[in-house]
Amino acid sequence: xxxxxxxxxxxxxxxxxxxxxxxxxxxxxxxxxxxxxxxxxxxxxxxxxxxxxxxxxxxxxxxxxxxxxxxxxxxxxxxxxxxxxxxxxxxxxxxxxxxxxxxxxxxxxxxxxxxxxxxxxxxxxxxxxxxxxxxxxxxxx
Numbered sequence: 001x002x003x004x005x006x007x008x009x010x011x012x013x014x015x016x017x018x019x020x021x022x023x024x025x026x027x028x029x030x031x032x033x034x035x036x037x038x039x040x041x042x043x044x045x046x047x048x049x050x051x052x053x054x055x056x057x058x059x060x061x062x063x064x065x066x067x068x069x070x071x072x073x074x075x076x077x078x079x080x081x082x083x084x085x086x087x088x089x090x091x092x093x094x095x096x097x098x099x100x101x102x103x104x105x106x107x108x109x110x111x112x113x114x115x116x117x118x119x120x121x122x123x124x125x126x127x128x129x130x131x132x133x134x135x136x137x138x139x140x141x
Contacts, residue, residue, distance in 0.1 A: 008095050009088030011127045012109045012117035018043050021050070021076035028075055029057055039106050041115060042079045048108055048115050050079030085110045086119065096124055096131040 018041045019028050028040050032054060042050040052075055060078040061070055085108045086095050095107055099121060109117040124131055 006092040006127060007088060008086050008090045008092060008107075008109055008119045009117070011092060011123045012088065012119040013123060014117045016041055016108065016115055016118045018048070018115065019052075019075055020044070021074065021079070023075045024071050025052070025057060025061065025073045025075060025078060026071045028052055029054075032057075038120075039118070040075075041083070041108050041118070042075045042081075043115075044076075047113070048083055048085070048110065050076070050081035050083055051106065051108065052079045053106065056080065080104075083108060087111060088116060092119075092124055092127065093131060095119055099124075 017031055017035050017037055017039075019031065021042050021044050023042075032038065032040060038055075039051055039053045041048050042052060056078050061068075061073065065073055065078070084098065084102055084104065086098065088109055088111050098107060099105065106118055106120045108115055109119055
């Protein structure tokens with residue numbers, strides 16, 4: 001199989017941590033640490049609606065919500081939404097373009113309205129390094 005033919009389903013991480021939108025951010029932070037992951041997909045009634053990364057927690061809690069008690073801040077208040085997703089059949093090349101274009105590092109993978117995995121810059125980097133140079137190279141003058 002040529003590198004260009006790789007699909008997101010071939011390289012995604014199938015285990016995705018999720019939390020409902022009213023979950024306290026402090027709980028999400030604990031879940032991330034226990035699971036060793038850098039992001040949690042946020043759901044509303046079981047459907048994916050947003051994502052929170054460790055970076056969101058660090059930046060948004062310390063900068064924008066410094067007057068708030070962290071355990072009172074809910075996921076929906078700091079999640080990135082709308083959620084940008086791909087399907088398992090999306091080419092890795094296309095996923096890389098979306099990541100670069102949107103300036104994000106992770107894409108939840110949806111199949112038939114179900115969350116089936118997540119693909120990150122790291123997943124792509126380990127399988128198709130040429131693709132990632134786009135992501136990190138400076139824009140043309």
